[in-house]
Amino acid sequence: xxxxxxxxxxxxxxxxxxxxxxxxxxxxxxxxxxxxxxxxxxxxxxxxxxxxxxxxxxxxxxxxxxxxxxxxxxxxxxxxxxxxxxxxxxxxxxxxxxxxxxxxxxxxxxxxxxxxxxxxxxxxxxxxxxxxxxxxxxxxxxxxxxxxxxxxxxxxxxxxxxxxxxxxxxxxxxxxxxxxxxxxxxxxxxxxxxxxxxxxxxxxxxxxxxxxxxxxxxxxxxxxxxxxxxxxxxxxxxxxxxxxxxxxxxxxxxxxxxxxxxxxxxxxxxxxxxxxxxxxxxxxxxxxxxxxxxxxxxxxxxxxxxxxxxxxxxxxxxxxxxxxxxxxxxxxxxxxxxxxxxxxxxxxxxxxxxxxxxxxxxxxxxxxxxxxxx
Numbered sequence: 528x529x530x531x532x533x534x535x536x537x538x539x540x541x542x543x544x545x546x547x548x549x550x551x552x553x554x555x556x557x558x559x560x561x562x563x564x565x566x567x568x569x570x571x572x573x574x575x576x577x578x579x580x581x582x583x584x585x586x587x588x589x590x591x592x593x594x595x596x597x598x599x600x601x602x603x604x605x606x607x608x609x610x611x612x613x614x615x616x617x618x619x620x621x622x623x624x625x626x627x628x629x630x631x632x633x634x635x636x637x638x639x640x641x642x643x644x645x646x647x648x649x650x651x652x653x654x655x656x657x658x659x660x661x662x663x664x665x666x667x668x669x670x671x672x673x674x675x676x677x678x679x680x681x682x683x684x685x686x687x688x689x690x691x692x693x694x695x696x697x698x699x700x701x702x703x704x705x706x707x708x709x710x711x712x713x714x715x716x717x718x719x720x721x722x723x724x725x726x727x728x729x730x731x732x733x734x735x736x737x738x739x740x741x742x743x744x745x746x747x748x749x750x751x752x753x754x755x756x757x758x759x760x761x762x763x764x765x766x767x768x769x770x771x772x773x774x775x776x777x778x779x780x781x782x783x784x785x786x787x788x789x790x791x792x793x794x795x796x797x798x799x800x801x802x803x804x805x806x807x808x809x810x811x812x813x814x815x816x817x818x819x820x821x822x823x824x825x826x827x828x829x830x831x832x833x834x835x836x837x838x839x840x841x842x843x844x845x846x847x848x849x850x851x852x853x854x855x856x857x858x859x860x861x862x863x864x865x866x867x868x869x870x871x872x873x874x875x876x877x878x879x880x881x882x883x884x885x886x887x888x889x890x891x892x893x894x895x896x897x898x899x900x901x
Contacts, residue, residue: 686724688849689900691878698725699845701836703733703852704791705828706800707882709807717851717880718811729843730815732781732823734791737831737856738863738888741775744831748773768797774825776832778839781821790827834862841869847876849900854881858888870895 686693700721708714721728751769758765779785786792787805792812794803805812815821822839824832833852840848870877879892880900886892 688724688878689720689880691898691900693847693876693878695845695847695876697843697845697847698728699840699843699848700725700728700730701733701736701833701840701848701850701852702730703736703882704804705734705853706791706795706798707853708851709791709804710800711882713851714804714808715811718814721849727820729820729840729845730818730822731778731836731839732791732815732821733833733836733852734789734824734826735828735831735856736833736850736852736854736858737828738834738858738860738866738891739831740860740862741832743860744829745773745775748829773827773830776824776826776830776835778822778835779825781823782816782819785825786816786823789823789825828856831856833858834866837866837870841866841873841875845875847878849878849880850897851880851882853883854879854886854888855883856887858891863888863891867891867895 686695688698698721702708702714702717704714718730721730749772752771755765755769790803792804794806795801822836824830824835826832837848877892877895877897878900879897
């Protein structure tokens with residue numbers, strides 16, 4: 528009886544019942560094979576949904592709002608349009624290509640208008656219509672506007688300076704303001720004429736106008752000092768005012784304090800007639816002090832440093848030089864030759880006005896083609 532009851536209970540237990548109602552779902556889903564199957568099924572469903580969405584919505588993607596479509600543009604007159612009966616293949620249309628990124632400068636720049644370049648081909652690059660071209664098609668013209676220029680810019684203007692024609696826009700000025708120049712009384716009218724025609728001219732003031740190499744000048748002066756000292760010891764007449772050494776010439780600004788101690792400005796007290804520019808021509812002195820482009824070559828007359836003035840003016844790009852000088856000092860040596868070569872290479876005009884009757888250095892003046900101003 529007990530055995531029958533046990534078998535009856537066993538047959539009627541939930542695990543032995545038919546259908547899915549009695550299935551142990553937790554144990555079922557924990558099986559490895561079931562988990563692998565479910566994961567694979569989910570991946571396949573996601574892939575199916577993704578590719579299906581692309582297939583459904585293909586061809587319905589919105590186009591970029593800035594893509595150019597059928598927008599007419601200016602074409603070069605030399606480029607022939609394609610025949611109307613030939614269609615451009617759809618895949619080769621440039622309108623479908625994404626535009627490249629451009630810089631702010633390119634976006635803001637105005638479009639270039641095409642023009643036919645003389646002698647150019649259909650593939651010639653676009654250039655602005657307002658750009659000058661030469662007869663051969665070179666952009667920029669010849670510089671002179673007539674096709675016969677040298678490429679250095681506009682032709683030089685012709686100006687009459689002291690009655691002599693000067694073809695220059697920028698004039699350099701070198702004026703010796705030594706005792707003889709101050710006594711002549713010509714300095715005020717010289718600068719009046721120059722500043723009227725060339726108000727911004729760079730000006731160099733000198734004490735004499737010799738040109739010699741510094742090594743030669745220094746050696747020669749030292750010998751003179753020795754001879755003067757010998758005369759003094761021997762009780763012979765000697766130069767009481769000769770300095771122990773000569774100062775090397777330098778470039779300085781005339782509105783500086785150093786210019787006030789320059790002998791041609793303050794004068795030479797042992798000589799009552801040599802009062803200096805400040806006292807001899809006070810108005811001119813003040814005018815020159817106010818101008819920023821006025822410089823001077825320091826040291827005394829025997830230093831022969833006028834080459835410094837020429838060298839600085841050539842650096843400033845002057846097209847002509849006016850030189851007022853007494854020409855009573857030598858013009859020779861390497862420095863003078865260097866300046867002469869630079870003048871010839873630059874092809875600048877040199878106008879000289881002589882303070883006196885002497886003309887030491889005439890050979891040098893002839894070599895540079897100097898013009899005489901009377």
